[in-house]
Amino acid sequence: MADTPWLTILGLGEDGPKGLTDASRAALDAAEVVMGPPRHLSLLPDVTAERIEWPVPFADGVPLLLAHRGRRVVMLASGDPFWFGAGTVVTQALAQGEWTALPGPSCFSLAAARLGWGLEQIACLGLHAAPLARLRPLLAPGARAIVTLRDGAAVASLAGYLDGAGFGASVLHVLEALGGPRERVRRVTAQDYALDDMQHPVAVGIEVAGAGAVLGLASGRADDWFAHDGQITKRPVRALALSALAPRPGDLLWDIGAGSGSIGIEWLLSHPSLRATGFEGNPERAARARENAQALGVDRLQIVEGHAPEVLEGQPRPDAVFVGGGLSQALLERLYALPSGTRLVAHAVTLESEALLAQAQAAKGGSLLRVELAEAQPLGRKRGWKSAYPIVQWSVTL
Template sequence: MPAPPSPAVIVVGIGADGWPGLGGSAREALRDAEVILGGARQLDLLPAECGAERVAWPSPLRPAVPGLLAAHAGRRLAVLASGDPMFYGIGRALCEEAGPESVRVLPHPSSVSYACARLGWPVEDTEVVTLVGRPAAQLTAALHHGRRLLVLSAGADTPAEVAELLRDRGYGPSRMRVLEQLGADIERHVDGLADTWTKPAGDPLNVIALECRRADGALRLSAAAGLPDEAYEHDGQLTKRHVRAATLASLAPAPGELLWDIGGGSGSIAIEWMRTHRSCRAITVERDPVRAERIARNADALGVPALRVVSGAAPGAVAGLPAPDAVFIGGGLTVPGLLDACWDALPEGGRLVANTVTLESEALLAERYRALGGELVRLAVAHAVPVGGFTGWRQAMPVTQWSVTKTGELP
């Protein structure tokens, strides 16, 4: 049987302990390389016996990867990466560009493995959130009382930024431990509470361990759909809690899927779609620019800052958007061409859910239900309220909802 071809790139994971922490295969690969790519800090960890040309990564890194691979094609190329290159590392980009069959990865223990070993936390029970190249606001979606989190820091200032966010989101009592230079001789741990965190900026190479504690009186945000209405900033244009939960159930989000939220209002449907899984994506279309800005603030406050907000009127505003897996129409059903444009954009098996409170739009949904099937329901919610010295029911406006999976064309 012939030997497998040599990989075009060997990716070597390296820890804060540098050369002494590398195994024999990793050392051999680095000694044998003609070119070594890596961050300046990582390249400085190599001894003189690694005589390859050393090339520091440019910034931004990802767009430069194809050009660097092309520039050094045909040479023995090694790449240095922090810890495990396939865990939020450069290994992913290299496999995407060169193909996994052309990349050999020699991993080192990740910072998460080191941190869990120091803390006595089972890795499988510890959620990881990276803030490297990402806004701190995305940490919010992972905050739940009693949960343990590891935060991958963007630098020395990240712990202070995280402490401020925890205080703002009602998690000031949370314990924070900053683990610096994990695995190195100069490893250091700093301990404190978010409420009283005044520690000076330390080493930029750090991981933050959080033991989440919600402050008394802070709003509790569930991991399920149907967040309290008071979690949102709004002007009355808000899909209310119980209808929102039913709507998300009909939309049926799954990991990695994309939602179009047409007539975003306060953004609640798109936000809670994205909160179901970190890989869920959403685009909300809102014609009112004031509301569009409010949607962005709500997304930031509720931990999904990656929500894309398109300020414009549908159907024109949806032209050129990536094809959705599901569409929610919360307003504008009677706008000519809107329903057709959304239906046409859906792939076979895509879902469409539309809500309305008006007779005109209800008639349109009834017509489409007769033509295409699906499910047509009326959602009615009543709340108990004081009536003099007694209690009675106050009925909210009923909502008509049509939900359908695409298996044909609109009539």
């Protein structure tokens, strides 16, 4: 660990020198190198340090920054570098004592101050390089969000996305160059959006309105949310599976035989810290699972093509495992080798796979549950019960 930080991560506002604190000015005066995007460099007062433009894409600038380790370096970032900012990325490559940070007001704080919104009550998302569909789980009438976007074209895309999802009545507060002399705030509905003279940087406050479909908060969302070819864990059984899997913050799930990806997707929808990897041997189903995850705002679902147990080799160890297809004795033996405390849930439909789970429960303990469901269906001019294949669920903590 370094005795003295060689890097200062400085949050710079749109007002440039006017917003600098005494500590910020001292850091700039002492710097040998100042590195940042061209827009930020243009906001600086006169400094004697060497100026280096941060390249695009952002990741290319990290090794360039690290090459100056040992010199006095100031890295420029927007507002608060650790609130959807660059500081989080850069410090992953540094020891704690190598850097210090001087944050400024974040654009989220500035936006909330302009709109009079309680920041603790709204969703905040950085969508500079992320798909707009990450908003999908949040879309419900009355919901509010503040999002940062790359440019004016991205704001237009946001309006089109909301309109296409049935929320065209949503009010967009378009906030440009907050905190500086070019600041501007405009209000428009998504369905009527026609602005074409956007000033960077841009954030948008969203007040959701409209009659679009709302993605519920509880596990067991309707099957219609997932594109599938029939290979899907149906809604009631999916709810039982998620309950048995018992997701906890930060957990990693293995979804073996991912099919439509519905189990992994619902797992990820439970909490933003959760991680999931789906394993699917059918390329078409694997592609469909990725598309479903993108559409429902959990593009962080990883899909690995291949058949278990072979495809599991070399994968990060999971906290929970769901087996929805491809059950075999070889797969069970592979899963038994996972660390103590791993939660395992497996489903069976065929007599052969039921027998495997009965033997597994006898050997390893846990809970064995048989689920038989029937739905009311037309029967002539009346109605009757149509039964689905029974499902046997084995759940155990290894």
